[in-house]
Amino acid sequence: MGFISLISIWMIPCFILIIMIAASIRKLPAYNLFVEGGKEGVKTAVSLLPFLVGMITAISILRSSGALDAFIELLAPVLEFIGFPAEVLPLALIRPISGTAALGMTTELIATYGPDSFIGTLASVMQGSTDTTLYVLTIYFGAIGIKKIRYALQAGLLADLIAILAAVFLVTMMFG
């Protein structure tokens, strides 16, 4: 626990330091490059906006109507038996299908339960640790015209399942 949180805190500042040292060794116009790259960040955030509005609104409708809680309550006894928190089940199901939908759900879970709560932490880890299998598959195989995908989908989804179970297990151990 101590070592892992030490990595969490030190990793980003140390990485920035490495970048700065590398830039000065190569005599790069670091500040100009930073600004240039940063412009892309604005674009990315703005292009995320409609996705987030769409998804977060739909999930809020589902939650405020009480339907989401009813669904969770229905499943909780079964899931609790295997130690899986029912609150994150919708996120786990949607993670391999749509990245922006999952991002919306993660946000909604963080907003509802708090970022430092067990559920908020677990949602953050789930969102951060895998990518959207279906999207990657569609983009890459679509771009080069692959029609027979063989075992790609099964293998991808199985890997997602293992990552999700690992997230639940590790977050429960460290923050539960």
Added chain:
Amino acid sequence: MINWIWICMAAIGIIYAMFSGNMEAVNEAIFTSAAQAVTLAIGLISILVFWLGMMRIAEEAGILRGLARLFRPIVSRIFPDIPKDHPALGYILSNLTANMFGLGNAATPLGIKAMEEMKKLNNNSDTASRSMITFLILNTTGLTLIPTTVIGIRMQYESVSPTQIVGVTLLVTCIGTIAGLIIDRIFYYKSTWRKS
């Protein structure tokens, strides 16, 4: 598929509210959550600008290229079907390093390039080759060093320690990636075993 999920979430919510008597809450949620999403997306600008700015320097400084060189021996073992000096391997390495640093926009065109090269190696067949599936698995397990967007969201909701999740996330990604590679191998050997 995602269109249906989206419709279902909204429609089920509204229909459920008709019977549970929560229509007022739903009505309020529609407008407050839309506003919340906009605030969030705007708030994400800060971390995305900072990170992508830093990454541009890292790219120019050759840090990404250096890492790609470092991983070359490992990655060529993961892809036994690709000849060691084939350009496909170079694209795979650049794609993986870009993904590691959360440069999704840069990673995707590199990934498509890698796939095109692998298709050439596979006689331009429309069937996925072993290497293509392995590459896909590496991309879907999303080996990311720092989950920037998630950190940004946690900051927006006033987390005491937004980066607290970095270590665990890294651990989970590694487990997922290793598991993905093992699963990929199992599926591959199963498919060759069936043929013979």
